[in-house]
Amino acid sequence: AAGVAGLVNRGGDGNLFHIAGWSRNMTVKGVWIDGNGGGIGLQINDHSKCQAGCSTTSKTSCWKENFLVENNVIEDVHGEGMYIGPNWDSGSCGTDVLRTRNNEVRNNWVFNTGRDGINLKSCIRSDCKVHHNYLTKVGTRTDTAGQPTGISMFEGGGYVYANYIKDAGEHGINCSSWKIPEAKHPELRCDIFNNIISGCRRLPS
Numbered sequence: 001a002a003g004v005a006g007l008v009n010r011g012g013d014g015n016l017f018h019i020a021g022w023s024r025n026m027t028v029k030g031v032w033i034d035g036n037g038g039g040i041g042l043q044i045n046d047h048s049k050c051q052a053g054c055s056t057t058s059k060t061s062c063w064k065e066n067f068l069v070e071n072n073v074i075e076d077v078h079g080e081g082m083y084i085g086p087n088w089d090s091g092s093c094g095t096d097v098l099r100t101r102n103n104e105v106r107n108n109w110v111f112n113t114g115r116d117g118i119n120l121k122s123c124i125r126s127d128c129k130v131h132h133n134y135l136t137k138v139g140t141r142t143d144t145a146g147q148p149t150g151i152s153m154f155e156g157g158g159y160v161y162a163n164y165i166k167d168a169g170e171h172g173i174n175c176s177s178w179k180i181p182e183a184k185h186p187e188l189r190c191d192i193f194n195n196i197i198s199g200c201r202r203l204p205s
Contacts, residue, residue, distance in 0.1 A: 015039045016077065020046040022098075025066045035077030041113070042074060044084045045121075050093035067103040074110045080147065081110035081138060085121035088155040088179040097122065100156065104129045114141035117168065121154045124180070124187065128158035139169035149174045150197070156180075157190035165197045172197030 016033050019026065023044070033041045044067060051062050064085055074081045085100035086093075099122040110117040110133065117138030120128055130151055139148035148169030151160055154176050165172045175190035 015043045015079070016041055018043045020049075022046075022049060024064060027068045027070070028072060029068070029070050031072045033072070033074045033077070035075065038077055040079040040081075040083045041077045041110075042069065042072070042082045042084075043080075044069075044082075045086050045098075047086055047097065048092060049098050050096045051098065052096055062098060064098050064100045065102050069103075069105045070107050072108045074108070074113070076112045078114040078141070080115045080119045081113040081117045081135070082108075083116075083119050083121075085123065085156070087121060099124050100128060101125045102127050104131075106130070106132050108133045110135045110138060112136075112140075113138045115139055115147035116149045116152045117165070118150070119147065119152045119154055120158065121156060123153065123156035123158045128153070128156070130158065130160045131162045133163045135163065135168070136166040138165070138167075139171075140167075141169070150200070152176070153190055154178070157188040160190070160192045161194045163195045165195065165200070167199040167201075168197075170200060172200050 016035055016038050035041055084103060086097040089095050101123060105118055117135040118130060120130060135150050138150050149171040150165035150168035150173060151163060152174045153160060155178050157175060160173055173192055173195060177188055
């Protein structure tokens with residue numbers, strides 16, 4: 001598996017660290033991202049890569065899978081601390097996006113984000129794990145609706161445990177099936193246990 005380690009990225013108005021394309025089987029470890037007010041801290045997705053394109057290019061897998069994100073520090077970003085995976089219906093691919101499976105986010109420190117601290121999307125097989133992360137002052141923007149959450153398992157599921165979340169904007173942890181068709185709901189599982197959540201507050205509308 002490929003890996004990225006020891007990177008320091010400071011400042012900028014856009015997304016600070018973006019892993020795109022058909023990428024999978026990667027480790028992101030020991031990275032410090034100081035956004036200095038920039039966009040998304042760590043982004044792992046590509047809304048332009050579709051299932052149809054994947055199957056016609058002889059890829060062995062059409063998933064955003066087997067990512068390990070551990071021991072990183074992300075601070076002072078205007079958007080999400082981490083944004084992993086696509087929405088159910090996203091970009092030019094519509095519902096044909098590359099979904100996520102078997103991804104793990106652990107032992108990270110996320111501070112001072114405008115939107116969700118950690119947002120892991122479209123894990124429809126519910127085998128993703130988010131655990132032993134420390135998040136404080138995340139999802140605190142008041143100038144935009146949505147995404148005021150510490151950890152969001154959006155349009156998918158997984159295991160969320162042993163995290164510490166302090167002073168999130170509205171929700172400590174959120175698991176949502178939103179646009180996923182009801183017929184697929186029985187396949188989804190979201191297990192949330194043994195987390196500490198303190199000081200979340202309702203944001204003004």
